[in-house]
Amino acid sequence: MISLTEENYLKALIYLSFLAPGVEEKKDVGTNELASYLKLKSSTVNEMLKRLKEKNLINHEKYKKITLTPSGEQNGLKIVRKHRLWETFLFTKLDFDWIEIHEVAEQLEHIKSEKLVGKIDKLLGYPNFDPHGDPIPDKHGKIPQRITKNLSAVDIGKNCIVLAVSDTSKDFLNYLEDLGISIKTEIGLIDKIAYDRSIKIKIKDKQYSISKKVADNLLVNEKFN
Amino acid sequence: MISLTEENYLKALIYLSFLAPGVEEKKDVGTNELASYLKLKSSTVNEMLKRLKEKNLINHEKYKKITLTPSGEQNGLKIVRKHRLWETFLFTKLDFDWIEIHEVAEQLEHIKSEKLVGKIDKLLGYPNFDPHGDPIPDKHGKIPQRITKNLSAVDIGKNCIVLAVSDTSKDFLNYLEDLGISIKTEIGLIDKIAYDRSIKIKIKDKQYSISKKVADNLLVNEKFN
DNA sequence: ATTATTAGTTAGGTAATACTAACTATTATA
DNA sequence: TATAATAGTTAGTATTACCTAACTAATAAT
Numbered sequence: 001m002i003s004l005t006e007e008n009y010l011k012a013l014i015y016l017s018f019l020a021p022g023v024e025e026k027k028d029v030g031t032n033e034l035a036s037y038l039k040l041k042s043s044t045v046n047e048m049l050k051r052l053k054e055k056n057l058i059n060h061e062k063y064k065k066i067t068l069t070p071s072g073e074q075n076g077l078k079i080v081r082k083h084r085l086w087e088t089f090l091f092t093k094l095d096f097d098w099i100e101i102h103e104v105a106e107q108l109e110h111i112k113s114e115k116l117v118g119k120i121d122k123l124l125g126y127p128n129f130d131p132h133g134d135p136i137p138d139k140h141g142k143i144p145q146r147i148t149k150n151l152s153a154v155d156i157g158k159n160c161i162v163l164a165v166s167d168t169s170k171d172f173l174n175y176l177e178d179l180g181i182s183i184k185t186e187i188g189l190i191d192k193i194a195y196d197r198s199i200k201i202k203i204k205d206k207q208y209s210i211s212k213k214v215a216d217n218l219l220v221n222e223k224f225n
Numbered sequence: 226m227i228s229l230t231e232e233n234y235l236k237a238l239i240y241l242s243f244l245a246p247g248v249e250e251k252k253d254v255g256t257n258e259l260a261s262y263l264k265l266k267s268s269t270v271n272e273m274l275k276r277l278k279e280k281n282l283i284n285h286e287k288y289k290k291i292t293l294t295p296s297g298e299q300n301g302l303k304i305v306r307k308h309r310l311w312e313t314f315l316f317t318k319l320d321f322d323w324i325e326i327h328e329v330a331e332q333l334e335h336i337k338s339e340k341l342v343g344k345i346d347k348l349l350g351y352p353n354f355d356p357h358g359d360p361i362p363d364k365h366g367k368i369p370q371r372i373t374k375n376l377s378a379v380d381i382g383k384n385c386i387v388l389a390v391s392d393t394s395k396d397f398l399n400y401l402e403d404l405g406i407s408i409k410t411e412i413g414l415i416d417k418i419a420y421d422r423s424i425k426i427k428i429k430d431k432q433y434s435i436s437k438k439v440a441d442n443l444l445v446n447e448k449f450n
Numbered sequence: 451a452t453t454a455t456t457a458g459t460t461a462g463g464t465a466a467t468a469c470t471a472a473c474t475a476t477t478a479t480a
Numbered sequence: 481t482a483t484a485a486t487a488g489t490t491a492g493t494a495t496t497a498c499c500t501a502a503c504t505a506a507t508a509a510t
Contacts, residue, residue: 003466003467005467031487031488031489032486032488040469041468041469041470042488043471043488043490043491044469045488046488046489046490047466047467047468047489047490048466051466062488063474063475063476063487063488064488090341093348094341094344094348095344096340100340103338104336104340108336111332113328113332115321115325115329116315116319116329119320120319123319228496228497230496230497230498255457255458256459257456257458258457265497265498265499266498266500267457268460268499268500269497270458271458271459271460272459272498273496276496287458287505288457288458288459
């Protein structure tokens with residue numbers, strides 16, 4: 001049996017090693033890194049690492065980095081799955097505000113009932129992404145690929161999050177900086193002007209107009225709304 | 226802040242002191258009674274009693290009985306409310322079987338979010354009774370009165386639970402025993418025969434016919450179905 | 451009224467999860 | 481390469497929530 005606390009450690013390890021934004025491939029995690037993420041002292045974490053290793057959930061040698069075992073990863077992904085399904089439930093079925101769902105899902109993710117997860121998944125229509133646009137692992141732990149598209153392909157009225165840029169020239173990046181656009185910036189698509197194919201967008205309630213060329217170079221991830 | 230364990234003690238005290246079937250008016254609870262209900266040792270319970278008293282949730286003097294303070298009762302009823310709302314949710318919204326809902330609700334009842342409880346309550350249409358027919362305390366802790374009726378007043382197709390008998394003669398009780406009817410027996414109402422006003426019932430998938438006189442003396446509580 | 455039984459308490463122990471303070475190993479820098 | 485900085489570990493402490501064993505108080509039975 002994995003305790004609630006142990007589950008939180010696994011989730012943190014999953015996050016830091018490959019789920020955090022910007023982490024492309026799996027990376028090993030250090031004790032202090034984990035401690036500071038969990039807002040705990042490294043000695044506390046160190047002790048827990050022994051228990052997790054004992055339970056064959058992580059690999060860890062003294063003074064070395066931490067990696068998840070297949071079992072640890074599987075179990076951690078289950079928590080991530082539950083968290084994101086509950087967030088989706090709260091948002092779409094109970095009209096919770098986008099900002100409130102995380103905290104409640106932090107509690108709900110620890111409810112132990114395979115059947116409940118399955119029923120919630122079904123009720124939601126087996127969603128692949130949560131309201132933040134983050135992928136929901138399936139019951140086997142498989143993570144759906146993000147649907148990344150150009151900003152110019154986003155539908156009018158939708159919001160999206162900037163994931164990457166396909167032009168990395170100084171000029172382009174400077175221009176983005178002036179607009180206040182960087183990774184994770186939320187952009188709302190207001191309108192598409194047929195005449196010159198320019199696009200009207202909204203960033204933090206301020207409107208801008210950008211050309212199709214600029215929009216084509218912004219890779220984004222559509223959000224729920 | 227009331228811990229999960231403390232919540233379970235409060236819930237148990239609520240149950241033993243006035244919510245358990247057969248308890249008509251509030252009664253004081255003993256340490257051992259509580260311990261055996263919670264399947265714990267009395268020493269363990271004794272220690273917890275100190276903390277609950279410390280937190281002003283119970284009244285307790287050495288070697289004397291335990292009573293809940295208004296705060297303890299209020300807090301305990303909140304847990305009962307959540308438990309029964311979640312059971313109703315699982316049963317009516319997620320098609321859980323009647324038998325499975327308790328265990329999952331035991332976990333869900335500890336989720337801390339006023340808003341979540343309110344939303345679930347609303348989603349369910351502010352029910353007064355859970356699928357077992359037990360009353361759901363409202364947000365102020367008020368407990369709806371059970372709708373107790375004679376078996377003869379139950380609608381065709383409904384199931385109900387025997388709560389009491391209004392005839393306690395030996396003859397009547399013996400007759401009930403022969404039919405396998407006692408307190409908490411579940412009875413399904415199959416049909417009402419207009420001719421002699423007799424009633425066709427089902428007990429554990431076996432059908433019986435009883436007279437109106439018998440049905441009038443059985444007090445029952447309608448269940449969900 | 452004495453004694454036996456039942457109810458309740460105390461003392462001391464354990465496991466899980468946190469902490470602080472002091473230590474050691476590893477890595478980076480001058 | 482010596483040393484400073486960073487990363488990681490160990491030792492000892494606290495709290496919560498459980499336990500067993502041994503005790504005392506209250507109640508029931510003869």
